[in-house]
Amino acid sequence: MGTWKTANVSLTPELMSKLVQVIVADDLLSLKSVYSKRNRKDGSQWVLLIKQGEYTKRVYLDNDFPSQILRFDNALDDIATSAGVNQATWSAIEASQARKHESELWETVVR
16 A cells, blocks of 8 residues: 555635636536446556535546546646645655545545
């Protein structure tokens, strides 16, 4: 298991607006709940988790990344960079807490 790290950055209203525009432009809320390429022994797994109020959108991706997810990934990197993520203080999550942190994420996929 890799090391989990956490950092906090705040988005300006302009960056938040840009993030919402990207989500809407690529119609991320209409994605299926699972994208998976079978017969792969190893690879990348992502979880897209969007929460707003009572609404939650979850998408599990396992070696299958639709073009809108790849565009979102690039846009999110740009937004995070503009918000100062490269200057943020990153903290490792203690090994004893890492599974709890991971479990909370995966529980969103199971629901």
